[in-house]
Amino acid sequence: MSWTRRGFLAAATLGAGAVTSPAASAGDGPDGLAAIDTMPNLCAHEHWGSLTSIGHTDVGFVADAVAGAASGETGLLDLLLDPYLGGFLACGGFDGNRAARELGCESLPEAIHQRPEGVLEALRPHLATQRSVGTLMCIATGVRELYGFDLDGLSAANWRELDAAIRRHYTDPFAWYREAMGRAHLTGPIRPVELSYMLEAADPALAAHERAFTHALLRVDGFIEWRRRPSDRVRYCIERTGIEPHDAASWRALLEATFALAQEHGCVGIKQLQAYSRDLEFAPHADGDIDLADDSPPAVRAFEDFTAHECCRLAHELSWPFQVHVGTANLPRSSPLPLEALAYRYPGVRFVLLHTWPYFDESAYLAHFLPNVYIDTCWLAILSPSFLEEALRKYIGFVPSHKLMCSQDATSIEMAVGSARHNRTLLRKVLGEQVRDGRFTKHQALEVARRALHDNARGVYGA
Ligand SMILES: [Zn+2]
Numbered sequence: 001m002s003w004t005r006r007g008f009l010a011a012a013t014l015g016a017g018a019v020t021s022p023a024a025s026a027g028d029g030p031d032g033l034a035a036i037d038t039m040p041n042l043c044a045h046e047h048w049g050s051l052t053s054i055g056h057t058d059v060g061f062v063a064d065a066v067a068g069a070a071s072g073e074t075g076l077l078d079l080l081l082d083p084y085l086g087g088f089l090a091c092g093g094f095d096g097n098r099a100a101r102e103l104g105c106e107s108l109p110e111a112i113h114q115r116p117e118g119v120l121e122a123l124r125p126h127l128a129t130q131r132s133v134g135t136l137m138c139i140a141t142g143v144r145e146l147y148g149f150d151l152d153g154l155s156a157a158n159w160r161e162l163d164a165a166i167r168r169h170y171t172d173p174f175a176w177y178r179e180a181m182g183r184a185h186l187t188g189p190i191r192p193v194e195l196s197y198m199l200e201a202a203d204p205a206l207a208a209h210e211r212a213f214t215h216a217l218l219r220v221d222g223f224i225e226w227r228r229r230p231s232d233r234v235r236y237c238i239e240r241t242g243i244e245p246h247d248a249a250s251w252r253a254l255l256e257a258t259f260a261l262a263q264e265h266g267c268v269g270i271k272q273l274q275a276y277s278r279d280l281e282f283a284p285h286a287d288g289d290i291d292l293a294d295d296s297p298p299a300v301r302a303f304e305d306f307t308a309h310e311c312c313r314l315a316h317e318l319s320w321p322f323q324v325h326v327g328t329a330n331l332p333r334s335s336p337l338p339l340e341a342l343a344y345r346y347p348g349v350r351f352v353l354l355h356t357w358p359y360f361d362e363s364a365y366l367a368h369f370l371p372n373v374y375i376d377t378c379w380l381a382i383l384s385p386s387f388l389e390e391a392l393r394k395y396i397g398f399v400p401s402h403k404l405m406c407s408q409d410a411t412s413i414e415m416a417v418g419s420a421r422h423n424r425t426l427l428r429k430v431l432g433e434q435v436r437d438g439r440f441t442k443h444q445a446l447e448v449a450r451r452a453l454h455d456n457a458r459g460v461y462g463a
Contacts, residue, residue, distance in 0.1 A: 031432035032442040036449045038185050041420050042457040043407050045271075045323055045354060045378045046189035048177060050411040052109060053078040053170075059222065059231045064193045066200045067214075068207030074170035076163040077112045077119055079143075080127070082411040084382060085135045094126040116163070117156050127154075134384040134422075138410070141418030146180055166414075174209040177413050184417040187454065188407075190215040190463055192271035192323065194222070194233045195240065195262055215463040217269045217323060218262045220311045223255060224274055227292070227300045237261075248287035252310055259314045268461045269350075270315055273325035274308070275334035280324070282308040282342060308342075316348035321460050323352045323376070327359045328383065337362050343370045350460050355379040355409070357387045360394045367395075367403045374460060375399060378409035381422035388422060392430040396448060397439070404452045405460070427452065 028034045049063030053074040056062060063069045081089070081096070090096065096108035099122040105111035111119050130136040131152070140151040149162045169176035181187065193216045201207030222233040238244055241257035259267075274280065282305040289302050315322050326336040336353050343351050343366070352374045356363040366373040375395060380388035395404050406423045410416035431445040440448075457463075 029428075031428060031435070033428045033432055033435075033445060033449070035446055036424050036428045036431075036453075039424075039450055039453050040185055040187050041406065041423065041453040042190075042463075043186050043188040043410075043416060043420075044190045044352075044405055044457040044461060044463075045376055045407045045409050046191050046416060047409065047411045048189060048191070048413055048416065049173065051078050051082055054173075057232070059229075059233055060194070060219075062202070064191070064219070065196050065233070066202045066207075067197050067210050068174075068201045068203040068205070070170060070173050070203065070206055072167055072171035073113075074173075075112075075116070075167050076159060077116055079139060079166065079412050079414055080123070080136075081108070081112070082415070084411060084415075085130065085139065088133065088135055089123070089126050089130060092126055092129060094123065099123075117159075120154070120156065120159060127151075134380075134382050134387075135415075137385065138382050138415050138418030138422065139412075141421050142412075142414035142416065143418075145184065145417050145421065146414060172206065172209070173413075174206060174213075178213065180413045180417055184420055186416065186420055188213075188215065188457075188463070189416075190217060190268065190407075190457075190461055192217045192219045194219055194236070195258055196233065196236045198262055198265035198267060199240070211266075215268050215461065216262075216266060217271045217321075218259070218267050220270050220272050220307075221274065223258075223311070224272060224304050224307045225277075226307070227295070227303045246292060248290035248306065251290070251292070251307070252287075255307070255310050255314060259318065263318060267320075268463050269321040269323065270311060271323040271325075272308070272311070274304070275325050275327070276329050278304070278330075279333040279338060280326075280336060281338035284309055284345075309345075312342055312346040312349055316346040319348050321350040321352055321374075323354055326353045326356050326363065328355050328357055328379065331358070335359050335362055336366055339373070340366060340370065343373050347372055350374060352376050352405070352460065355383070356391065357383060360391050364394055364398050367399045374403045374405065374456070376405040376407050376457075377423075378405075378407035381419040381426075382408070382410060382415065385422045385426060389426050389430065392426055396430060396434065401448045401451050402456055402459070404448075405457045406452045407457070423453070 050061040054063050054069050054071045100108045100111035103111045103115040103118040143149050143151055198216050222231050226234050237258045243254040245251040245254045285302050285306045290306050291299055327334050336359055350372050353363045354376050363375050367375045377391050408416040408419035410419055427449050435442050435445050
């Protein structure tokens with residue numbers, strides 16, 4: 001990574017122009033698939049706003065707990081030290097607390113605020129080694145497309161102009177999202193959030209602005225992990241519904257009332273991420289197996305399984321999709337294969353397997369054989385475009401074209417725009433090869449891309 005090059009691309013003006021790739025203006029391109037670059041891409045699993053600068057609690061981000069959350073204190077360092085890249089930098093050896101102490105600050109957020117140049121300097125060697133990893137690739141691509149700024153040329157002399165432009169956008173992030181989405185041909189987003197997001201506003205005007213184009217999925221994680229990790233997010237549902245759970249029947253009533261409130265407020269489905277901490281084998285249980293006062297591991301596990309089944313039962317009745325986090329962590333216990341039993345038992349639920357690395361074969365198997373299992377490759381470009389490429393090669397050829405979706409799973413619109421670019425480039429590459437091999441026509445390839453980028457998500461979420 002060169003740190004001496006001037007950051008701004010030649011004659012670029014911050015925020016100007018539509019996002020196009022060279023190929024997009026070259027007719028159909030040599031592969032005849034240039035239309036893929038400008039097809040709408042429905043972002044069906046996003047975390048835009050999951051940034052420390054906008055706020056977080058012990059169980060998640062403020063942007064998921066309340067609508068209209070914004071912060072003009074969001075700058076370049078907040079985008080770079082988002083939960084993904086910030087985490088990966090730590091895994092790679094960047095010690096944010098030590099860096100802060102060396103700068104005379106008590107914490108990294110304080111150092112970002114008071115000594116941003118010092119933080120940038122401390123980050124440089126670590127950013128250089130992350131430059132070949134998907135997360136920083138996506139941020140760099142998005143920043144280049146949206147701001148005309150080349151992060152490879154970031155320096156103490158040029159970073160403030162970019163930082164100021166980002167801060168301006170984040171005073172009303174929703175106006176910024178819409179502008180950036182228009183330029184990158186993105187639609188949606190659909191975001192997994194808490195019930196409180198659907199009912200509470202940080203700022204009424206900004207909340208109305210956000211809700212005008214954002215669709216909500218109810219996160220059910222708080223319920224499933226309630227015995228191990230009681231949290232305010234479930235406490236909020238208890239207070240809102242007036243149902244204090246003490247046994248299986250009252251717990252079920254709380255879930256029913258929560259789902260009903262969510263549906264009333266426009267919720268389009270549910271999402272869970274249990275595979276971070278356990279396997280996805282959820283055994284059915286009778287009410288009599290559930291004891292809310294028993295803290296033993298088997299009782300807690302039975303409670304989790306019972307709750308997962310109740311969520312599936314309600315989603316089945318409501319005809320809701322269910323996004324399930326698969327793989328990426330907790331290997332090898334995060335395989336999607338145990339979900340087969342749930343998919344058979346609840347045919348009204350459209351199960352969407354998220355990310356799926358490294359379980360591409362297992363996920364392809366489920367999506368091929370079960371009518372109600374789908375795949376969203378979201379987060380793959382952000383983890384590694386190579387993973388996405390491998391996944392597309394596996395899926396296109398075995399998974400029917402109405403089952404595949406390509407969202408971003410980004411924490412910022414900047415990262416999402418970068419991820420979407422990689423989605424388009426790799427769809428074009430993989431489909432182009434298959435057209436050249438005579439597997440299907442250009443017209444059929446474009447149809448596969450249109451479904452994966454947009455139409456399938458519309459069908460699954462009705463959004
Ligand atoms: Zn996610």
